Amino acid sequence: MQFSSRLLEQAVDEFGRLPGVGKKTALRLVLHLLKQPDADVSRFTGSINLLKENIRYCKNCFNIADQDVCEICVSPKRDHETICVVEDTRDVMAIENTNQYQGVYHVLGGLISPMDGVGPSDLKIEALVDRLRNGNIKEVILALSATMEGDTTIFYLSRKLKEFDVQVSTIARGIAFGGELEYVDELTLGRSIATRVPYEVKG
Numbered sequence: 001m002q003f004s005s006r007l008l009e010q011a012v013d014e015f016g017r018l019p020g021v022g023k024k025t026a027l028r029l030v031l032h033l034l035k036q037p038d039a040d041v042s043r044f045t046g047s048i049n050l051l052k053e054n055i056r057y058c059k060n061c062f063n064i065a066d067q068d069v070c071e072i073c074v075s076p077k078r079d080h081e082t083i084c085v086v087e088d089t090r091d092v093m094a095i096e097n098t099n100q101y102q103g104v105y106h107v108l109g110g111l112i113s114p115m116d117g118v119g120p121s122d123l124k125i126e127a128l129v130d131r132l133r134n135g136n137i138k139e140v141i142l143a144l145s146a147t148m149e150g151d152t153t154i155f156y157l158s159r160k161l162k163e164f165d166v167q168v169s170t171i172a173r174g175i176a177f178g179g180e181l182e183y184v185d186e187l188t189l190g191r192s193i194a195t196r197v198p199y200e201v202k203g
């Protein structure tokens, strides 16, 4: 791609770094922004700066939040004895959209993946164990993707949770989860949570 301006090229490069955005789309977005009123562009860049500077992670469940503790964790309407363990915030959003789940969450921040150098200590696993140690938790639902990383993480977690007197369940594993979760229809996802099954450690 030949650019008539260095500034234009720089902006296109930055947009092109976003997931799912190729060079052509990046150029289209940048040219679109150039045509917008200054106030609109300021609002756009301002919202990104504000997000980055002020966003917090709930100190309880590690979901993205505006406060120290997220709205789900402080809600008296939620069932605080049931924890649904997910990979990231997108999964929380997808499950919330089903309106089928009344418990609370725990966001791991990824999955165990030796190939990518992600081990258990890189995830919020100890924090989950602490929650079980300190709280009155009756059930932990492992809602992780049906991938090798998801399986590895579920296996690791189920071993870790063995010492506690909690029901460990998994959701129907046909579901594409984590990243692809947003493409799963709400009915299917909602049903798979409602019909979750106890997890048995094999071997």
Ligand SMILES: [Zn+2]
Binding pocket: 058, 059, 060, 061, 062, 063, 069, 070, 071, 072, 073
């Ligand atoms: Zn929370």
